[in-house]
Amino acid sequence: MRKVYKIGEVANILGVSADTIRYYEKNGIVYSHKDAANGYRYFTSADIYALLDVLFYRSMDIPVEEVCKIMNSYQHRDVKKLLEQKEKQVEAKIREQRILLGQIRATIEDYRIMEEGLDVLRVCPMPQMALLYESAADSQAYFHSMMEQEDPGAVQPVGSLIEAGFIAGRTAGGWEMTRLFTAAILPPEGGKAPPEEGRLVSAPKAVYTVVRSPWGLGIEEMLAPVLDFAAAQKLTVKGEAFGLYIFTDYSQPTPLDYIALYLLVD
Numbered sequence: 039m040r041k042v043y044k045i046g047e048v049a050n051i052l053g054v055s056a057d058t059i060r061y062y063e064k065n066g067i068v069y070s071h072k073d074a075a076n077g078y079r080y081f082t083s084a085d086i087y088a089l090l091d092v093l094f095y096r097s098m099d100i101p102v103e104e105v106c107k108i109m110n111s112y113q114h115r116d117v118k119k120l121l122e123q124k125e126k127q128v129e130a131k132i133r134e135q136r137i138l139l140g141q142i143r144a145t146i147e148d149y150r151i152m153e154e155g156l157d158v159l160r161v162c163p164m165p166q167m168a169l170l171y172e173s174a175a176d177s178q179a180y181f182h183s184m185m186e187q188e189d190p191g192a193v194q195p196v197g198s199l200i201e202a203g204f205i206a207g208r209t210a211g212g213w214e215m216t217r218l219f220t221a222a223i224l225p226p227e228g229g230k231a232p233p234e235e236g237r238l239v240s241a242p243k244a245v246y247t248v249v250r251s252p253w254g255l256g257i258e259e260m261l262a263p264v265l266d267f268a269a270a271q272k273l274t275v276k277g278e279a280f281g282l283y284i285f286t287d288y289s290q291p292t293p294l295d296y297i298a299l300y301l302l303v304d
């Protein structure tokens with residue numbers, strides 16, 4: 039007599055739940071048989087092999103609707119075409135995940151540098167940046183500049199990280215925030231050309247530190263540590279400073295911005 043299996047036995051053999059098998063049966067992907075003598079439903083070895091195929095295609099994230107067609111009407115050419123389409127989808131997802139992984143790693147590195155540079159003053163080059171969505175020092179103008187882009191996706195950075203920031207300038211009345219921007223920090227080793235929309239900025243020499251700045255703190259007070267350091271080192275201040283927002287701590291009664299400051303000097 040041919041061996042037959044109850045649904046629980048099939049579930050144990052395949053390592054899936056009985057509900058999963060019932061779901062595939064309900065959707066017309068696999069079929070059970072009814073024993074006329076006792077009314078019990080059963081599966082044959084051939085049905086188990088069919089279920090193995092179903093699980094194989096589902097393991098490749100083939101939609102249930104397509105698996106149903108594979109099991110009922112598709113020939114191998116149809117399956118091949120379906121898998122070729124799935125291959126392209128997976129390749130696109132891998133590219134997206136690689137970009138995401140790069141952003142995660144870059145942000146981790148940014149936080150590491152932030153921790154090491156907090157309140158530590160030193161002279162170093164300012165990294166090359168491509169300034170995107172640059173506008174006057176007004177939040178409304180800044181966000182309007184971002185929305186004006188017809189295809190923001192075309193202005194993605196080729197560097198390691200996107201940063202929001204500001205430019206401060208020295209005026210007759212003191213230091214003032216003059217510009218807001220989003221910047222692509224370009225890798226020091228070079229690479230692809232930056233987007234045409236970006237204005238390249240860099241400096242061979244700057245006083246650098248990371249400061250904690252509570253919301254509402256004035257620019258003069260924020261820049262005080264780097265200005266005092268420049269004066270102590272007898273450096274000539276060129277009248278422009280760049281700030282990059284790294285992290286905002288919302289756990290405090292007044293949120294704190296962690297800002298990388300570059301005061302351009304000679």
